[in-house]
Amino acid sequence: MNRDELGGLLREYLLCGHLIDRAGMPHLVGPYGRDAMRDVAIEEWRGASPLYTRRIQHLLGFGRGDVETVFKGMQIDIGAPPQFMDFRYRVRDEGHGEFWLDHCGALMDVEPIGEDFVVAMCHHIEDPTFDATACATDPRARMTPIHRPPRHPADRHPHCHWNVVIDPAAEALPEPDEVVRMARTRAARLPVPTIDPAGEGRSDYTGPLQNDVRFEDFSASALCALLDEVAVQHHLLAQSFLDAVSRRWGPDVARQVGLKQLTGIAGVTAGRLAAFLGVAGGGPDAVGRVLEVHPAFRPRTYVDLRVAPGGDGVVVTLGECEALHEELVPSWAELLAGDPGPLAAIAQAVDPTTRVEPRGERSWRVVTGATPADVPAEVVLTRFSTGADFTFADR
Numbered sequence: 001m002n003r004d005e006l007g008g009l010l011r012e013y014l015l016c017g018h019l020i021d022r023a024g025m026p027h028l029v030g031p032y033g034r035d036a037m038r039d040v041a042i043e044e045w046r047g048a049s050p051l052y053t054r055r056i057q058h059l060l061g062f063g064r065g066d067v068e069t070v071f072k073g074m075q076i077d078i079g080a081p082p083q084f085m086d087f088r089y090r091v092r093d094e095g096h097g098e099f100w101l102d103h104c105g106a107l108m109d110v111e112p113i114g115e116d117f118v119v120a121m122c123h124h125i126e127d128p129t130f131d132a133t134a135c136a137t138d139p140r141a142r143m144t145p146i147h148r149p150p151r152h153p154a155d156r157h158p159h160c161h162w163n164v165v166i167d168p169a170a171e172a173l174p175e176p177d178e179v180v181r182m183a184r185t186r187a188a189r190l191p192v193p194t195i196d197p198a199g200e201g202r203s204d205y206t207g208p209l210q211n212d213v214r215f216e217d218f219s220a221s222a223l224c225a226l227l228d229e230v231a232v233q234h235h236l237l238a239q240s241f242l243d244a245v246s247r248r249w250g251p252d253v254a255r256q257v258g259l260k261q262l263t264g265i266a267g268v269t270a271g272r273l274a275a276f277l278g279v280a281g282g283g284p285d286a287v288g289r290v291l292e293v294h295p296a297f298r299p300r301t302y303v304d305l306r307v308a309p310g311g312d313g314v315v316v317t318l319g320e321c322e323a324l325h326e327e328l329v330p331s332w333a334e335l336l337a338g339d340p341g342p343l344a345a346i347a348q349a350v351d352p353t354t355r356v357e358p359r360g361e362r363s364w365r366v367v368t369g370a371t372p373a374d375v376p377a378e379v380v381l382t383r384f385s386t387g388a389d390f391t392f393a394d395r
Contacts, residue, residue, distance in 0.1 A: 017078025047178030
């Protein structure tokens with residue numbers, strides 16, 4: 001891929017990472033209620049975001065410990081995918097700044113289902129998780145609302161507005177327990193990629209903060225590294241989610257919910273990637289192309305997924321890799337190894353006439369079937385989010 005294509009793919013990764021939450025939460029709110037879903041969401045984001053925030057700072061060399069550092073990290077965060085979550089930033093000095101959302105796709109998702117859900121997301125979840133993100137830069141950083149939803153009047157803009165302050169005299173917040181747990185995962189311990197500074201384009205983000213980061217201005221090496229890092233964000237968030245579920249309801253429930261979450265996000269992501277690549281409806285070969293770039297199977301240092309021609313279809317093999325040996329909760333690769341449902345959801349989203357057949361241990365073949373397959377219920381639930389059909393604009 002060229003730099004324009006890699007930049008577009010990075011936006012897809014960030015948006016689909018945000019939808020991981022939409023793929024998992026419906027399977028909690030029904031059996032366990034809104035409050036349980038809220039508490040899991042807090043621990044899920046609080047466990048993952050500080051870890052991947054520091055990794056992005058390290059990758060792009062902007063970890064100066066100031067408000068600008070906080071904002072730069074938010075720009076390459078699956079919690080704040082560009083345009084869908086249209087963050088605007090203002091830095092006043094090293095210790096003071098503000099941000100606001102001209103458009104909040106997450107708010108558009110929850111407003112129709114009631115004010116209680118809006119309060120749960122915009123108050124109960126954001127207060128501890130925003131601070132956890134800021135504290136990854138400095139444990140004395142705080143994010144406090146100027147205003148936020150529920151919106152009064154109903155069309156109020158911006159959707160929310162926040163102050164960010166790093167006060168040297170403030171009490172340092174401790175590292176959340178969830179971060180300590182997630183730091184032990186193999187995903188969290190993956191080496192941060194190295195960017196070749198000799199490539200054409202930007203190899204870091206050490207310059208001034210840009211309200212709209214143009215990913216296409218980065219080098220191919222930087223973009224490939226960013227794609228791998230955003231894929232790591234996906235894995236960390238999914239495992240942090242399952243850790244919160246497992247501690248409440250046990251490992252069996254976590255595995256069941258994790259498989260549903262993976263099926264939903266895998267299918268929605270595959271559909272978006274097929275459209276991005278221009279291969280929708282292209283049979284087994286198109287499924288193979290999507291699998292090659294699907295973030296669930298990146299980075300290759302973590303997930304060893306192999307796609308090769310095979311007879312009248314393509315052969316998909318999950319090789320021995322780090323992702324198969326997570327000890328805290330099962331990784332997506334471990335869930336797939338036990339059930340090919342997520343792989344079938346990917347194939348159906350790319351071309352509904354394709355099928356997935358078992359071939360051997362951790363090996364399957366994607367072939368053309370006789371009739372279109374039904375859309376899995378987990379994918380239908382994930383498509384509830386307006387992000388599933390969101391279209392990026394050229395800025």
